[in-house]
Amino acid sequence: MRTRLLNLALTALLTALVPAPSWAQQAPPVRVDDTMAPLSAQLPDAARLARFDDFVARVQQQFNVPGVAVAIVADGQVVMERGYGVREMGKPALVDAHTLFAIASNTKAFTAAALNMLQDDGKLKTTDRVIDHLPWFRMSDPYVTHEMRVRDLLAHRSGLSLGAGDLLYWPTTTYSTREVAERLKDVPLTGGFREQYAYDNILFGVAQLVVEQASGQSFEQFLQARIWNPLGMSETRFNSDDLKPGDNVAVGNALYDFKDLRPVGVTSWRNVSGAGGIYSSVHDMAKWMNAQLAGGVYAGSGEDAKRLFSEQRQREMWTMLTPIPVRPSSIPALAAATPNFYGYGQGWNLSDYLGNRMVWHTGGWPGQVSRLTLLPGKKVGVVVLTSAEVGAAFNAITYEALDMMLGNPGHDWLAGYAEAVAKAQGNADDSWKKHEAARDANSRPSLPLARYAGTYRDPWYGDVVIRQGAKGLELQFSKTAQLLGDISHWQHDTFIVRWRDRSLNADAFLSFRLDPDGMIRELRMVPISPLTDFSFDFQDLRLVPVAAN
Template sequence: MPPRLQTLRLRCLFALGLSLLAPLPALAAQEAATGSAGTVQSAASFDATALDAWVEEVRERFEVPGIAVGVVKDGQVVFEGGWGVRELGRPEKVDAQTLFAIASNTKAFTAASLAMLVDEKKLSWDDRVTDHLPWFRMSDPYVTADMRIRDLLTHRSGLGLGAGDLLFWPGSDYSTTEVVQRLARVPLKTGFRERYAYDNILYATATLVIEQVSGQSYADFLQQRFFDPLGMSGTRFNVDALRPGDPAATGHAKADFTTLRPTFPLTWHNAAGAGGIYSSVHDMGRWMRAQLAGGSFTDGQGREHALFTPARQKEMWSLVSPIPIAEPAVPELAPSKPDFLGYGLGWMTSSYRGERLVWHTGGWPGMVSRVTLVPGRNLGVVVLTNQESGGAFNALTLQILDAFLQPAEKNDWIAAYAAAAEKSRAKAEEAWAKRVAARDRRSKPSLPDSAWTGTWRDAWYGDVVIEQENSRLRMRFPRSPLLTGTLEHWQHDTFLVKWDDRTLNGDAFVTFTLDADGEPREARMEAASDLTDFSFDFQDLVLKPVE
């Protein structure tokens, strides 16, 4: 999923005679010298001391407990290592093998999975989704009929930003099939293929297509087609697949946007293709090398193999959905403004200092990340973190890119992104202050608390329950246990629901309307803070009382 604070959520032929269902030989191991924070292979072209200083400055400015960085250049691992701790208050250190949720960087694996099936002529990008999932439905019959496999990956379906994410964020007991079936009632916001709007739910649909066409579970497909062949031995399909002893990091968030602490556990068992994978910079280095090599890799015996054809990679890296280019948030970020920006199939593509970038970011409760490829320089950078700071991974990525690109103009990207984060925080505080100032504290609800209790139903999400508990109004989403909180009167018939887990940072206003007889007719919700993750798509809920 895209990370928080409005960052965008963000990879040939098989050898003759090789079984398409059998795992390919593992990628040859790399020999490397050990450095202070990690491993360095090409010290002549990469200053690990400078990187150490950058990371420590980022950790301090953005309050990030642990960061891991991997850099590959010309087919070799230049650097892989870590700083800080896996969890605050515990001694375990972050290193190159530490596992983080890579979140929406999973989308590139999902796109590559479909690309493999296209190479094998088991499907076409232009197949209708209903050719493989006959029961698939969108809320518009025309979109249902013309939705192609390619459309699942390009964020231009007509769905709004993060539409349907509440079905799996912040965790629910719906199955993947149930999530996708509920798409039939998720409202569209724009015309089909009209404009870009990031979504996750269609990648859940892509997961089901992969399983239907391949005859394998998505987990088995990833393991046999990517993790085993590339030697990504530490990588796991999702958090449920973590094994005892796996060196996994813990996510951290600022409770009430103020106090940093470990956040809630989450599993995307029902949208794994959108953002489930856990990996390390060591393993992601192997993924980046294969991507930069056009989908090919060398096994332990020095033999060349391929994951997918160059034609498929060209399709995945080609811009399909243009994205409007906004002005930088602060003047210090002006040099990072791209000449073009858009989404392909599982990847973003843009420019930076005259070079084409292929990249993606990932956002998970308590963890955000970025993978960046510079094909023209055969360069790849991955930054994994266990705090919700997009500024941290962006600043480090651009500092590292500049170390290789050697621009005439030097920029302090750490200071620039810190300024942008401060501006975003100040803007959100100003917006909240305006809400508080406009609040009519003397107003009272139209009806007693008991009138709002009962079951409320939304067409696409399902049921939400409001009940009285020890003189308090409580709201809970039965299918999403973390969405349980207390309703506090705000003004008139609007309440503020404050979730019990304060690291959610997803408090929301709930506004009730009455019918002509003065009975509750409808309830609508909206996020209370501008800093709330867009995956809390409360605004799409239309809750009706259930008799």
């Protein structure tokens, strides 16, 4: 997946424009959960680690992040893994290295690994057509359907628009994984096949189904048996539904109405699990990073090595399939992070920093965002899990950790990301002012309000219902309980829906189009704020009235 809402929109901006840096210092003793352990590699000394701890505390304060967990690995060892802050606001329990967070779109690398492991098994090739494994699979274009390969599912180059189809499962819907995938035939393609990068989640759900078809196991069973058990990732859960009583879990927090930080409920995402949903700790994610940095080896060496996947498969996962344009940051303090190249492989972002190849991904979930970053040439990995929707926080912490591990001098990432957050918020404020300036507040709807009520149907999502509620017109997405909101008039035949769940930060304009006889021909929606997460892809809906029986 990803960061959500105010700062998920910001995360997308910052990670797209400023891939992660990497510098650091090196010395002997290191900390594992506050204990000291010798390592073969040169590592940061105690003083540098203390400065890093102080930096994380300042990031938490600047961006109002209640809980953070960080793990750093180098040369197969754990340099440090620890928590900062509290698991839940207002309660004393502290975050530690074993606290579970939603890793969201960092799940995608597990999906890519699963498919590549099945190639090692001889059960598929990532160059196979998807229809060779799922004969019922359809995109909206017959050529794309026929030519879509398994690895295309993992590379964000299908021709779908940014976040296309996300409303089929985000927020949580009642559709099954198969139903979501089957509705792809009606999701429009807005770009050419393999023409350009546009991030999606929905095709990772299809990838999950390919894993199940080829392996004969559920996706959860495959991950548990083939990845988590071998790595000893006993603290990792397939989904929030699998959290156990007594689990050490962080509570996510969101800015309600973009301003009031409060806890958010737990989200379940079983219908596109290949795109996101896993919960894990930095303790477990350190094991995952070390296996990645070792080329798939997790125990032994040489001929006796135990592997998740072959070196060839990893090379393919880390080979660029989809180039992404490099855009220098408009924030001078972040300009140093501008890469020489940027692209996407199979479930991984690929870029560089100061001559170091970087393999990384971010994740966004309601109330929780994260980042995992690898420097394969240095055998260094950093994972940052957080309990607030502030991508600037995990980026600043990641960059500071990489600085530390590469021995580079300090850089004020905190100031740079604080400026970026302020700029994004200022742009959003300006956008709303422009809407207000353009509004004709004295205008009236063309029709009596009761005429706007009814069922409206989109080819890929399904039904959206407008009805008379206790306080006036209200809107309900038929498959998404959380998308229930109250409608108010804006101007002419445009209204605003304000969702009752104020943590969504996804209020939208509703514009009705009438035919010459004054009958409603179509309803279109667009998010009001540029900070609304792209997964609320209201703009892709083509809602038409359903005739009453």
